[in-house]
Amino acid sequence: xxxxxxxxxxxxxxxxxxxxxxxxxxxxxxxxxxxxxxxxxxxxxxxxxxxxxxxxxxxxxxxxxxxxxxxxxxxxxxxxxxxxxxxxxxxxxxxxxxxxxxxxxxxxxxxxxxxxxxxxxxxxxxxxxxxxxxxxxxxxxxxxxxxxxxxxxxxxxxxxxxxxxxxxxxxxxxxxxxxxxxxxxxxxxxxxxxxx
Numbered sequence: 001x002x003x004x005x006x007x008x009x010x011x012x013x014x015x016x017x018x019x020x021x022x023x024x025x026x027x028x029x030x031x032x033x034x035x036x037x038x039x040x041x042x043x044x045x046x047x048x049x050x051x052x053x054x055x056x057x058x059x060x061x062x063x064x065x066x067x068x069x070x071x072x073x074x075x076x077x078x079x080x081x082x083x084x085x086x087x088x089x090x091x092x093x094x095x096x097x098x099x100x101x102x103x104x105x106x107x108x109x110x111x112x113x114x115x116x117x118x119x120x121x122x123x124x125x126x127x128x129x130x131x132x133x134x135x136x137x138x139x140x141x142x143x144x145x146x147x148x149x150x151x152x153x154x155x156x157x158x159x160x161x162x163x164x165x166x167x168x169x170x171x172x173x174x175x176x177x178x179x180x181x182x183x184x185x186x187x188x189x190x191x192x193x194x195x196x
Contacts, residue, residue: 037164040175041106042066042075044126045098047141050154052161053108053133054097059168062094063112067181067188075109077172079182082189086181089192096130097171099161101137107175121148 045051054060065078067090078090093109100106110126113119125148129140137154181189190196 037105037166037171037174040171041104042095042109042175042179043106044108045100045106045140047139049100050137050139050158051098051100051108051133052137053130054099054163055134059097059163059171060094061168061172063092064095064109065090066093066095066109067091067192068109069188074179076179076181076188077176079180082181082183082186085184086189086192094127094130095172096133097163097168098133099163101158103162105164105171107171121146125149125151 065080065083067076067078067086068074069076078086083090091111092114093111096108096110098106098108108130110130111123112127113123126140129138129149129151132138132151132153137158139152139154141150141152143150183189187196
């Protein structure tokens with residue numbers, strides 16, 4: 001004759017109690033895994049992305065010489081020595097380190113007035129947005145009717161970003177790996193000079 005099942009009472013906790021199964025919010029920090037940053041895109045923030053800009057001046061490069069290949073969606077960093085060999089090919093920009101709500105780092109090239117000293121509303125509004133993003137989460141969206149960027153501030157109580165502990169030189173190295181014009185022999189330099 002079998003005896004009916006009766007749950008045990010006593011010192012053994014119920015292994016299916018929801019309270020004993022909930023993960024602590026710091027579980028990712030204690031997992032023994034460190035996320036490595038292997039890619040840093042060079043691009044303007046997406047129009048749906050709220051971003052912050054690193055407030056420390058050590059985490060920006062200004063002025064920087066860059067060449068943007070729109071059709072290839074590539075940006076090249078030009079060293080000062082090579083800039084003189086490519087005087088009409090590059091634009092000057094400030095490279096700001098940004099982070100979005102998904103913790104993705106990127107470099108935001110905000111164009112600066114060139115040698116002529118002329119600026120425009122697109123560049124000015126992007127620079128203003130980058131300045132605001134040092135202290136607030138902002139979204140930047142092109143407004144063709146305005147001829148400038150619309151800047152929106154997040155209205156929620158969003159937490160401050162957690163910036164990775166790495167020097168800006170390492171961010172630049174990752175972002176421009178294979179995309180730094182530092183030699184006359186670089187294939188893009190050869191192409192731009194009509195040598196290849």
